[in-house]
Each structure stands twice: as C-alpha cells, then as structure tokens.
Amino acid sequence: MTSAQEGTAKKSPLITGTMIVLAIYNLVYWLAPWVKPFGAFRDAIQTQWGLMSFLEFLAVASLIVDITVRWDQFGQQQRRNRLIITFLLAASFFVRLVFGIMSLYIVGEAH
Numbered sequence: 001m002t003s004a005q006e007g008t009a010k011k012s013p014l015i016t017g018t019m020i021v022l023a024i025y026n027l028v029y030w031l032a033p034w035v036k037p038f039g040a041f042r043d044a045i046q047t048q049w050g051l052m053s054f055l056e057f058l059a060v061a062s063l064i065v066d067i068t069v070r071w072d073q074f075g076q077q078q079r080r081n082r083l084i085i086t087f088l089l090a091a092s093f094f095v096r097l098v099f100g101i102m103s104l105y106i107v108g109e110a111h
Contacts, residue, residue, distance in 0.1 A: 015066045018059050019085060025056075026092045049100050053093075060086075060093045 032042035045052050063086045067074075074082060 012066065015063065018062060019082075019089070022056070022059050022063070022089050023085070026089060029096070030092070053097060053100060056093050056096075060090050063089060 028038050028041055029045060032038035067079075067082050067086050071079065
C-alpha cells in the first residue's frame with residue numbers, strides 16, 4: 001500500500017456505531033455505582049445478564065475482526081486509536097464476564 005493510500009480506509013458506519021454504542025454502554029455501566037440514575041440501567045443489564053453478555057461478545061468480536069482484517073488500511077494514528085479502544089472494550093467485557101460468572105457461583109445458580 002502506498003503512503004498516499006494509507007490512512008484512507010473505507011469508513012464503516014456499522015463498526016464505528018458499534019464502537020460508540022459499546023463505549024457509552026461501558027461508561028454508563030461502570031459509572032452506575034456513583035451516578036444514581038444509571039443504577040436502574042445497571043440493574044436491568046444484570047437481570048438479562050446472559051443475553052447482554054452474548055450481544056456484547058458479538059460486538060467486541062466484530063471490532064476485533066475489523067481491526068485485524070483492515071489493519072493495513074488504517075493510518076498509524078487510526079491504528080493506535082482503534083487498537084486502544086478495542087482493547088479497553090474487550091477488557092471491560094472480560095472483566096464483566098468474570099464478575100458475572102462469579103456472581104452466578106455465589107448465588108448458587110451455577111452447578
């Protein structure tokens with residue numbers, strides 16, 4: 001790829017939208033203990049934990065596949081930004097997954 005083509009990756013509004021929605025979702029989820037109105041949102045997520053985890057897994061996997069497949073199409077700055085954001089979103093998903101599984105064992109719903 002020539003230097004003129006680098007950094008001109010075709011925009012994907014679905015991937016960009018997924019990244020924005022996941023970022024907002026994670027921000028609201030992790031701020032819920034300190035911001036009172038977000039508490040109801042977090043409680044609703046926890047009642048549908050399995051479904052929300054599955055959907056979040058699909059979204060995070062899509063971001064990982066996108067950055068892997070289109071790595072050469074991104075400019076250096078865009079690569080770094082996407083890599084950092086994708087890593088943070090994936091880490092947040094896995095931390096929440098571990099907490100959710102621990103919660104299932106503590107409550108006694110997992111055998």
